[in-house]
Amino acid sequence: MKRLYVKLITLFVVILIWQIVSVIINTDLFPTPVTVFLSLIVMIQEGILLKDILWSINRIVISLFVATILGIILGIITAKISLAYDSIGTILDYMRSASPVALVPFIILWFGIGEFSKVLTLTYLITTVIWLNTYAGIKNINKLYVWAAKSLGANKWCLIRYIILPQALPFVVTGIRIGISFAFIIIVAAEMNGAIFGLGYHIFAYYQAFLIDKMMVNLIVLTSIAYMVDKLFLLITRKHYKWHLIRGEEN
Amino acid sequence: MKKIKNLNIKNLVVQFDDLTVLDNINLTINQGEFICILGSSGCGKTTLLNVMAGFINPTSGQVCYENRIIKKPTSEICTIYQEHALFPWMTIYENIESGLKFSKVNISKRKSIIKKFLHDFDLKGYGEYYPHEISHGMRQRVAICRSLAVNPAMILMDEPFSSLDPVTKLKLQKYILNVWKKTNKTIVFVTHDIDEAIFLSDKIFVLTKKPSTIKKEIINPLQRPRRDSVIISGEYIKFKQFLLKLINKINSDE
Numbered sequence: 001m002k003r004l005y006v007k008l009i010t011l012f013v014v015i016l017i018w019q020i021v022s023v024i025i026n027t028d029l030f031p032t033p034v035t036v037f038l039s040l041i042v043m044i045q046e047g048i049l050l051k052d053i054l055w056s057i058n059r060i061v062i063s064l065f066v067a068t069i070l071g072i073i074l075g076i077i078t079a080k081i082s083l084a085y086d087s088i089g090t091i092l093d094y095m096r097s098a099s100p101v102a103l104v105p106f107i108i109l110w111f112g113i114g115e116f117s118k119v120l121t122l123t124y125l126i127t128t129v130i131w132l133n134t135y136a137g138i139k140n141i142n143k144l145y146v147w148a149a150k151s152l153g154a155n156k157w158c159l160i161r162y163i164i165l166p167q168a169l170p171f172v173v174t175g176i177r178i179g180i181s182f183a184f185i186i187i188v189a190a191e192m193n194g195a196i197f198g199l200g201y202h203i204f205a206y207y208q209a210f211l212i213d214k215m216m217v218n219l220i221v222l223t224s225i226a227y228m229v230d231k232l233f234l235l236i237t238r239k240h241y242k243w244h245l246i247r248g249e250e251n
Numbered sequence: 252m253k254k255i256k257n258l259n260i261k262n263l264v265v266q267f268d269d270l271t272v273l274d275n276i277n278l279t280i281n282q283g284e285f286i287c288i289l290g291s292s293g294c295g296k297t298t299l300l301n302v303m304a305g306f307i308n309p310t311s312g313q314v315c316y317e318n319r320i321i322k323k324p325t326s327e328i329c330t331i332y333q334e335h336a337l338f339p340w341m342t343i344y345e346n347i348e349s350g351l352k353f354s355k356v357n358i359s360k361r362k363s364i365i366k367k368f369l370h371d372f373d374l375k376g377y378g379e380y381y382p383h384e385i386s387h388g389m390r391q392r393v394a395i396c397r398s399l400a401v402n403p404a405m406i407l408m409d410e411p412f413s414s415l416d417p418v419t420k421l422k423l424q425k426y427i428l429n430v431w432k433k434t435n436k437t438i439v440f441v442t443h444d445i446d447e448a449i450f451l452s453d454k455i456f457v458l459t460k461k462p463s464t465i466k467k468e469i470i471n472p473l474q475r476p477r478r479d480s481v482i483i484s485g486e487y488i489k490f491k492q493f494l495l496k497l498i499n500k501i502n503s504d505e
Contacts, residue, residue, distance in 0.1 A: 147306055148336040152350035152401055153326030162349060166340045 031213040039213040055197040063122035075134025096128040121190040126179035137171025184226035262312035274462035287448035290458030329403035335390040337382040344378035350401035368396040388419035405437040
């Protein structure tokens with residue numbers, strides 16, 4: 001409870017400093033929190049903000065869904081077959097280092113400006129993150145459990161389903177969590193070059209129109225959603241792999 | 252006539268790179284025997300067990316079970332490890348269930364089997380607990396249940412009670428003797444504890460230091476059933492002295 005108060009007070013102090021600084025500077029380039037808040041209300045009333053949120057989240061959810069499946073499958077394949085790691089794994093490892101921001105223009109040139117390009121940009125990034133974590137998770141499993149399962153008669157499929165995946169799960173979950181964070185960061189770049197709606201898209205649209213307060217609203221809303229989703233995700237998943245946390249504490 | 256299943260090891264050699272761990276091991280284990288493999292720490296006991304279980308392939312020689320060469324793990328031979336190898340993400344119930352699931356036993360049958368085991372091993376009411384929530388002794392009981400549930404002909408045990416306190420240890424030794432008596436399973440029990448070997452076994456194989464080979468195959472002279480008080484009987488002490496002498500001799504051989 002005490003920690004919650006500290007957090008709330010921190011938030012209040014930050015807003016207060018922002019208010020003071022922007023009043024002293026007194027320029028349109030740095031609107032006061034009050035102005036930004038009033039813009040927020042207007043934008044909610046106009047309905048644009050809600051549409052921006054829904055469109056952006058829609059893109060993230062689709063990408064996350066595709067990337068999770070792809071990342072896990074690729075992770076299993078590359079961890080279990082060394083030929084796959086040397087081939088597909090090397091490509092993924094190299095691609096992982098490529099900046100998605102720099103890839104956006106290529107993707108637009110090749111696949112156009114539509115939804116597909118945006119989802120592709122996000123999916124590409126999240127897949128590499130989830131792949132890497134799944135791979136590491138599977139490589140990290142305790143051999144003793146695999147042996148124990150084999151001596152209980154587990155075949156290959158049973159091993160993956162009941163032994164390898166549950167053990168790798170905490171890693172995969174971490175991968176998904178990082179993937180979500182990345183998605184919220186890179187969505188801005190993905191939407192930069194045009195869309196109908198989208199929080200990232202409108203940051204640039206407002207920038208062109210010099211609507212700094214609205215830019216700030218979009219940025220804060222995007223960041224807040226990313227923050228809350230991350231915390232929510234942590235809360236939900238923590239319950240499901242309690243055993244892992246406790247084992248960690250024992251060590 | 253009842254068919255006797257036995258495990259046969261012929262001229263077994265296991266090397267890891269340049270290190271010879273097991274050197275020319277020959278032994279036969281008959282169905283229903285309680286075997287202890289006795290040796291000091293780091294002498295390759297666990298390696299021998301892992302070869303029997305099919306996890307390690309021999310460099311030369313062979314391991315046969317019922318005249319079939321063992322190359323990979325089978326559910327007829329089940330291993331129980333020193334460390335609690337219970338799956339930590341599964342409850343006690345799910346742990347015991349796991350082997351049954353692997354061999355596709357249907358759900359209602361699984362239920363009744365597990366219920367019986369939980370009852371027989373004094374684990375009633377602990378089904379929904381996770382391994383980290385119960386004591387060491389209980390965990391090893393669960394591990395024994397889990398192995399018995401798949402009904403193997405042979406159980407290999409790798410110092411399963413070495414991390415337990417003496418009271419729990421004795422209790423579990425009695426459990427395993429009870430199981431053995433009731434089910435007529437073959438048990439191969441690896442230990443470095445002389446008392447444990449004497450209390451449990453029909454026959455003891457004493458291993459030398461690395462590269463390990465079998466120093467001696469000894470029939471346990473003690474009558475069954477053995478009570479707690481057996482450890483102060485003259486016969487017991489004589490046998491223990493004999494084993495101690497043997498092990499001291501092994502240790503002093505350079």
